[in-house]
Each structure stands twice: as C-alpha cells, then as structure tokens.
Amino acid sequence: MSSIEIIGGKQLKGELKIQGSKNAALPVIAATILNKGISKLKNCPRILDVFHMVKILEELGCKTSWEENTLIVDSSKADVTCVSEDFVRKMRSSILFLGAILGRFHEVTIAYPGGCSIGKRPIDYHLNAIKKMNVTEEFLQEDGSMIHCYSDRIIGTDIFLEFPSVGATQNIILTAVLATGVTRIYNAAREPEITEVCSYLIGAGARIRGLGTAYLEIEGVKQLQDVEFYLSPDRIVAGTYMAAVAAVKGDVLFTHTPVRHLDSTLHILQKVGCRIDVNSDQVRVRNFQRPLPVAVLNTKPYPGFPTDMQSQLMTVLTLAEGKSTILEEIFESRYQNVEDLTKMGARIQLQKDTNAAEITGVAQLHGAVVRAHDLRGGAALVIAGLAAEGTTIVHDATYIERGYEDICRDFLALGGDIRYCSENRLDS
Ligand code: EPZ
Numbered sequence: 547m548s549s550i551e552i553i554g555g556k557q558l559k560g561e562l563k564i565q566g567s568k569n570a571a572l573p574v575i576a577a578t579i580l581n582k583g584i585s586k587l588k589n590c591p592r593i594l595d596v597f598h599m600v601k602i603l604e605e606l607g608c609k610t611s612w613e614e615n616t617l618i619v620d621s622s623k624a625d626v627t628c629v630s631e632d633f634v635r636k637m638r639s640s641i642l643f644l645g646a647i648l649g650r651f652h653e654v655t656i657a658y659p660g661g662c663s664i665g666k667r668p669i670d671y672h673l674n675a676i677k678k679m680n681v682t683e684e685f686l687q688e689d690g691s692m693i694h695c696y697s698d699r700i701i702g703t704d705i706f707l708e709f710p711s712v713g714a715t716q717n718i719i720l721t722a723v724l725a726t727g728v729t730r731i732y733n734a735a736r737e738p739e740i741t742e743v744c745s746y747l748i749g750a751g752a753r754i755r756g757l758g759t760a761y762l763e764i765e766g767v768k769q770l771q772d773v774e775f776y777l778s779p780d781r782i783v784a785g786t787y788m789a790a791v792a793a794v795k796g797d798v799l800f801t802h803t804p805v806r807h808l809d810s811t812l813h814i815l816q817k818v819g820c821r822i823d824v825n826s827d828q829v830r831v832r833n834f835q836r837p838l839p840v841a842v843l844n845t846k847p848y849p850g851f852p853t854d855m856q857s858q859l860m861t862v863l864t865l866a867e868g869k870s871t872i873l874e875e876i877f878e879s880r881y882q883n884v885e886d887l888t889k890m891g892a893r894i895q896l897q898k899d900t901n902a903a904e905i906t907g908v909a910q911l912h913g914a915v916v917r918a919h920d921l922r923g924g925a926a927l928v929i930a931g932l933a934a935e936g937t938t939i940v941h942d943a944t945y946i947e948r949g950y951e952d953i954c955r956d957f958l959a960l961g962g963d964i965r966y967c968s969e970n971r972l973d974s
Contacts, residue, residue, distance in 0.1 A: 550943045550954060552931030553963040554913060558796030560960045562787060564803050566591040566615065567780040568949045569854075570742035573716045574775065575599040576642035577743055578619040579606065580650050580723055581750045581770040588776040590617040594948045598637045602629060606647070624650070631657035631691060637948075638662060641669060641713060644695070645720030648681065653696040655686065663919045665877040671714035675705045676721050679729065702727035702766055710735040710760065710847045716743055722764040723752045731762040737848040738807040742778060749773045781807040782854045783950060784829070786925050788812075789858040790957070791831040792820050793865055793933040798960055800829045810851045814840065818862055839868035839907060845876050857883050857926035864892035865933060866907035873902050883923045886916035890930055890938070913938040918945045928953055932962050941969065 566589035575596065578585040590596060592615065600610050600617065606629075609620040627647050634640045638659035647654040659669065673693070677683055680701040686692040702725045705718055715735040720743075722729035734740065736758060744754045744762070750770035756762045784803045791798050792815055805824055812822050812829070818837040823830040840863060845853040853876035863870040864887055874880045881903050884894045890913070893906040913936030918924025924946040931938030940946075943966070946953050957964045 547942045547944045547969055548947070549967050549969050550928060550940045551965055551967040552913075552928065552938045552940070554932055554934040554936060554938060556932070556961050556963050558791050558794050558798050558932070558957070558960040558962060561799045561801060562956055562960060563801045564779040564784045565951045566777040567739065567742070567804070568593055568595055569737075569739045569780075569782070570777050571596050572599055572639045573642050573739060573743040574746045574777065575603065575617070575619070576646040577720055577746055578603065578608070578621050579624055579643065579646040580720065580747070581773060582622050582624075582650075583620070583770070583772040585619045585621070585750070585772070586774040587617040587619070588615065588774065589779070590615055590777055591780065592951055594944070595637055595639060598633070599640070602633050602640055602643060605630070605633070627651045627653050628655040629657065634659050638667060641672070642716055642720065644672065644693075645676070645717035648676070648695050648697070649700065649721045649724050652698065652700060655692060655694045658691055658693055663882050664880045669713070671707060671709065671711045672717045675707070675714060675718045678703050678705060679721055679725060681721070700725040702729035702764065704730045705732065707731065707733040709733075712737050712739065715740055715762070719744065719747070719754070719762065719764055722766060723747055724769070725766040727766055729764045729766075732760070734760050734762045735847060736760055738778065738781065738804070746773065746775045749775055778807070779804045781811070782852065782922070784808060785811040785852070785855045786858050786922070786929070787956065788815055788820070788829070788831045789855070789862050790929045790932060792818050792833050792837050793862045793929050795833050796960070797832045798830070800831065801827065803827055803829045805829060810849060811855055814843065814851060814859060818866065836907070836909065837862050837866040839863060839866040839870040842871045842873060844873045847876070853877060853880060854922050856880060857923045858929060860894070860903065860905065861887065861926045861930045861933070863905045864894065864907060864911065864930070865909075866905070868907055870905045870907070871902050872905065873900070882919040883926055886914070886927055887930060889914040889916060890934055910935055912936050915939045915941070918942045921945050921949045925950060925953060928957070928964070932957060932964065939967070
C-alpha cells in the first residue's frame with residue numbers, strides 16, 4: 547500500500563481536466579462480454595478498478611489492448627463462465643460479470659462478493675430478480691461462497707425493485723439484453739452510469755427504452771455487433787476536486803466536466819459558499835472564505851446528493867462556520883473517516899440511533915498521520931490534509947488509486963504541496 551504526504555495551507559489555482567468515469571467504465575467493461583466482437587471504449591480511466599476488470603476479461607478468454615485512454619476489447623473468443631473467488635473478493639464490482647456472462651452463455655459461476663468498510667452490500671436484489679427470468683440459482687459450497695446460475699432459456703419478465711439499486715439494475719439489464727422477450731424494470735436506479743451502460747448496449751444493437759427514468763424496458767435481441775463508445779467524465783472525481791476548492795479555498799477551472807450529472811453536488815457547493823460559473827462542459831469554482839454550514843445533508847439515490855460525495859463534504863463541513871448534520875441514507879457504515887478527522891482537530895459526534903453525523907465546524911484543522919479506509923474516504927482525507935496547517939500523511943492510499951488516475955498529479959497541478967511517499971514514512 548502506498549502513502550501520500552501533504553503540506554497543507556496552499557490555495558488551489560489553475561485548470562484541471564476531469565478523467566473518464568470509473569462507475570460508467572466498470573459496467574460497460576462487463577457488458578463487452580455480451581458483444582461477441584470488438585468494443586472500443588474511449589476516455590476510459592486508467593485506474594486500479596479498471597485494470598482489475600480487464601484482468602477478469604482476459605481470464606474469460608477476451609483479448610484486450612490500450613491505445614492511450616482507449617480500451618479495446620475483443621470478446622469473440624471468450625469461452626470461460628467462471629469468475630474466481632480471488633477476483634470478486636478483491637473488487638465487489640466484479641459481480642457485474644454475473645449478468646453479462648449469464649446473458650451470453652446462459653451459465654455463470656461466481657463468488658459471492660464480500661462486504662467492505664462502508665457496508666455489508668448484499669446482492670439479494672440481484673439474485674431475486676434474475677431468478678424470475680427462468681434462471682436456476684444454487685450455492686456451490688456449504689458456506690455459500692460460490693453461486694452457480696444457469697438456464698436453458700432466459701425469459702424476459704416484469705421486475706419490481708424494492709430499492710433502486712445501481713448494481714441490481716445493471717445486472718438485470720445485462721441478463722435481459724440477449725434474452726427471449728421483454729424485461730420491464732420498475733423502480734430502476736436512475737444514476738447516469740445506468741444510462742451509460744444502456745447507451746453502450748444500444749450502440750451495439752440492443753433495444754432499451756426509458757433511459758434516465760425509473761422504468762426501463764429491454765427487448766431481447768439475437769446478438770450485438772462491434773461498437774465504439776465514449777465514456778462520460780467522472781461526476782464523483784469532478785465533485786471531489788470541487789469540494790477541495792470549498793475546503794482549501796482558491797479558484798479553479800474544471801474542463802471536460804459532466805455538468806448535467808452534477809446538479810445536486812453544485813447545489814451543495816453553492817450552499818457552502820462557493821461561487822460556481824458553468825460554461826458548456828467547463829465549471830469554474832471559487833471560494834475565499836470559511837465554508838458555510840449545511841443544516842442537514844442527506845444522501846439519496848440519484849438525482850439526490852450522492853453517497854459517494856458524502857465523505858468529501860464531511861471534510862468541508864468540519865471547517866464550516868457553524869453546525870451541520872449529515873444523514874447517510876444509502877450505506878450503513880460510511881462514516882469511517884470520523885476518527886481520522888478528529889485526530890486532525892475536527893469536532894464530529896455520531897448519533898447511532900439516527901445514523902447521523904453532527905459536525906461543529908472549527909477554524910483550522912492540523913496535520914496528522916491518518917489512514918484511508920476506502921476509496922472516497924481516502925480522497926476526503928487528502929482534502930483535509932490540503933486544508934490543514936502542517937503535514938499530513940495518508941496511509942493505505944492505494945484505495946484512492948482504485949478510482950482516481952493520479953490524485954497527487956492533479957492537486958500538484960493546482961498548486962497543492964503533495965507527493966506519494968513510502969508506507970513507513972512515519973509510523974502511525
Ligand atoms: C454503486 O454501488 C457504486 N459502485 C457505488 O460507488 C455507489 O456508492 C452506489 O452504487 C450507490 O450509488 C459502482 O458503480 C461500481 P447499490 P452498488 O446496489 O451498485 C443495498 C464508489 O465509491 N443493497 O445501489 O453496490 C446496499 O447494501 C462506489 O465508486 C442491498 O441491500 O450500490 C446499499 O446499502 C462505492 N441488496 C444500497 O442498497 C442488494 O442486492 C445501495 O446499493 C443490492 C444493494
């Protein structure tokens with residue numbers, strides 16, 4: 547695991563291009579299995595989670611290559627239907643291969659994904675839905691660690707999701723694209739990443755209606771064809787860097803931003819006092835004062851405020867002029883930064899009964915040795931280090947490389963004093 551050393555207090559200035567979207571790339575990479583041919587994915591982020599999904603594609607018999615930020619996948623010779631435990635344990639998004647492999651081969655064996663630091667993250671919505679499509683599911687081992695699903699014919703049907711789960715919606719779509727008949731998903735997730743994977747599939751010849759809404763209709767087709775697809779910029783990476791301007795202060799122009807996917811994030815950044823100017827796909831964010839508090843900030847399914855931005859806003863609100871309350875409504879344990887931020891001088895009270903985090907803003911954080919617990923929490927600790935007085939070391943920074951191409955390169959370009967350092971730079 548790598549570490550990051552930050553010397554805080556430098557305002558952020560300059561211009562930054564936003565990378566391609568991790569959470570669009572992962573489902574689209576899984577979906578390339580459904581097309582027995584060539585898929586060219588442009589603007590694909592070069593991040594650990596993408597490299598991990600590419601390794602799985604190769605395990606399944608696909609050929610892959612890169613041309614700068616274009617990932618080329620040839621799935622014509624794919625013939626393996628098993629995803630090993632090792633792969634799924636390392637990255638739970640591998641579970642998206644469940645629907646893709648099942649959709650193409652009518653059979654799949656895959657490890658049951660474990661939880662992670664933000665929650666148990668079960669897959670009951672995925673399995674309950676797929677079983678309704680004439681698919682048999684059995685657990686291969688007593689401990690239920692491997693799932694085997696198979697069907698002689700996958701049949702489209704009506705599926706009512708009890709919660710608009712992103713992954714479950716994606717796995718149902720992947721199972722339905724080559725099925726017999728029509729699959730209708732009610733209460734589907736509306737995240738932009740759902741629209742992305744549907745747009746990729748439609749480009750390859752799939753028949754899907756209702757993009758962007760909570761009702762999706764997938765009419766099964768016989769096969770897909772070669773396709774080129776341009777992945778959108780990453781709305782969470784964009785939001786992370788904009789939140790850094792709110793906490794650290796400065797004036798930054800972000801280019802290649804997914805402005806249409808940022809409504810709730812831009813609204814909150816204005817609420818904490820940032821000046822936001824939008825022009826086509828460029829967003830200028832300015833802030834030269836202490837952030838303002840937010841009485842109550844709830845995380846919600848899209849288009850509500852994204853849970854993946856919650857840790858970053860917690861960092862901003864620890865510096866606000868007053869009290870704020872965060873209500874994390876998507877994951878059951880996504881306050882894992884509280885201890886580390888407290889070490890840096892933040893004042894945060896967790897209310898177990900309401901799953902609320904009550905924050906009393908302080909004028910200044912001070913540097914400390916802290917530890918990343920997950921991808922977005924790690925990025926939020928980097929923001930805290932950039933805002934703090936003195937030196938901060940963020941250990942286990944490899945979590946951050948799962949979703950950010952190079953967070954040090956990006957903040958250095960904006961005038962931050964930040965670099966990777968060895969794990970034992972300072973004992974924590
Ligand atoms: C996707 O995870 C994202 N990951 C997450 O981003 C994001 O936080 C999440 O959606 C919510 O927006 C990718 O896109 C790769 P869910 P996913 O299914 O699909 C519960 C990041 O940092 N649930 O919408 O796993 C679940 O436990 C990551 O980029 C069930 O109970 O999210 C959670 O509490 C973190 N049973 C809630 O629903 C199920 O079968 C939302 O999960 C499925 C989910």
